[in-house]
Amino acid sequence: MSYRIPQVQRAAFLTCAGGDLTIKSDHPVIQPSELLPGQCLVKLSHSGVCHSDLSIRHDHYAIQCKSNLVGGHEGIGTVVAIGNGTTKTSVKVGDRVGITFMGESCLECEMCMKGHEAQCHNLKSCGYQIDGTFQEYAIAYVSHVVPIPDSLDSAAAAGLLCAGFTVYMALRDSETHVGDWVVISGAGGGLGHLAVQYAVAMGLRVIAVDTGEDKKTFCLKLGAEKWIDFKESKDVAQDIIDIADGLGAHAAIVAAASSSAYETAASYLRRKGYLMVVGLPPHSLLSVPILLVAVKCLTIRGVFIGNRQDIREAVALAAAGKVSCFHTIRGLSELETVYDEMEHGKVVGRVVLDISK
Template sequence: MLGRPGTALTTLFSNSIPKVQKAAVIAKTGEKVQIKDDHPVKQPDQLKPGECLVRLHCTGVCHTDLHASLGDWPIPPSVPLVGGHEGVGEVVAIGKNTMGSPVKVGDRVGIKWVAYSCLNCEQCRKGLEQNCADVKLSGYTTDGTFQQYVQSWVNIVTPIPEGISSEAAASVLCAGVTVYRALKQAGTVPNDWVALPGAGGGLGHLAVQYAKVMGLRVIAIDGGEEKRRLCMDMLGADAWIDFTETKDIVSEVKRITGGRGANAAVVTAASSGGYTQAVDYLREGGTLMAVGLPAKAQLNASIFFTVFKNICIRGSYVGNRQDAIEAVNIAASGRVKVHYTSKPLKELERVYEDLGKGKIAGRVVLTM
């Protein structure tokens, strides 16, 4: 029976939902991903009130997924584990006795990094759902989107509007949301300069576009001709710096900005160098938004000049439910385009290899 919003009638297709599925499983961190055909599917009658089952169309691949596979972050993942946290699919079942669900069976929805938060604690009420004490993280502390069916929660999934493909929406749900929130918090105004180390990557190429939507002037920093073409010719960055060829990035940023320096930097690169340089090339009153998460690097900044220049250093960790809705809606309007390559799930290990070598321009989306 098909459920309607605000009712508890929430199960459909129960006879067509398989018992097992294809999934990419991390048995132990540091080992290769195993593609299994017999991973169990949670059945509709096993769903608790507030839970839903989503049949995935596709899922993005994020550098975070590689860290989960390697287990090289200070907070280890829960293994064995199905990775992934950028899934888009269709709600096929909702737990019985779920009242007031904002989504219904048949809706297209997205699965994000924040798989669950209580929505009632102090952090959740302040819009820091990602810092909820009871948070569950897709593909890190709970099974994620590298599978055909995933269990989620009706109040956490993101409705996907018309006007955007499932493949594009998948990448926006993490990469897009993350940079969009960081740019919102950077304290900039239209016509300000923002430097984007890692601009040609999965997060960075979306940051270029969201920054342009906000009326900012963009300095794209990355390496290689492919990424230069992406940032400058396709995305409309105002200036380009190739870190493989430029000996003094700080001086080059200052030259581009008339000697003043950038108003803000959103560092999506997973290296410590991007952070250290940003503190030096920011102008007085500038803001460094720390987004990329190197496994073991430290942030080294001159305390004297950080204070003397009134530099603000702020961490920005993904985004909340409202950030996700805004980021997806902007992309659905056509103002932000995800540049991605589609690959089958079985190629995940090779994608990880390319991610580790920094060879991927844009994003990779896996078809299910």
């Protein structure tokens, strides 16, 4: 099987972190003969838009990224070429695969050898250090692309490739067991609505925290057992304690980019509870009473992205019908508008770009 590869393509890129967003139709396409061993070329059909893309857009991370950066790290597409000399891979031309934030890790350093590829000392992040998925053709590494099962729609699968497996990892690492109470802050958002579904699939009892009747209906439909509107509640922490057997929740998954959500969590967690740091409010510090952490023996654990096995497990649950990414489809040409809507909290679920539009 062979594909005709054009010389140029449409791509959305930043001149630099915090710079202007530009969409051009004459961005070069790396040709098959230029691929290195281990690389493949993927013709993208869809890409999710993650809140971290917006943070990179505004340079919230203050970490140097490449100039003229093509953003995006939730891409779905077809492998159209594989670099000469590539060995020991099951990836074939014609396969449908996903591209994640973990663009390339060395697989040889201490972190990689321990199964923590996302913490690789030589990690190259897709859509940050290397060009990402807001383009028609992207370079990826065969060792890091994710096989997409036939039962998953491409647009629906895109949102799983960062948001999905990040919250899956958070839940898995929260040391919760079937029947435990878990609080999900920002439950109606892009990360949160997936966390609700993964938690339910794991047999956890979900307390959804967010605001608005639409999100309440949404979260309860997804399987949340209880709902708390943080704008209407007089005491969110006490409400959670009352629901969770008078003892508090076993774990808190803070999917909201809100420092106040973190400040509240320590108060409603029960003894030996876990506070999972997922949402990333820019320029914020974690403010938690040290005495409370010590007395309750709380664990505070950061969650960035998982490893290659995590994403396969997260995708498998979706392929089995246990999790579905609620999304709206927009065109690549609408990316600037999408960023504006995300910044003003107007997005429910995830936005997925149709790269052809």
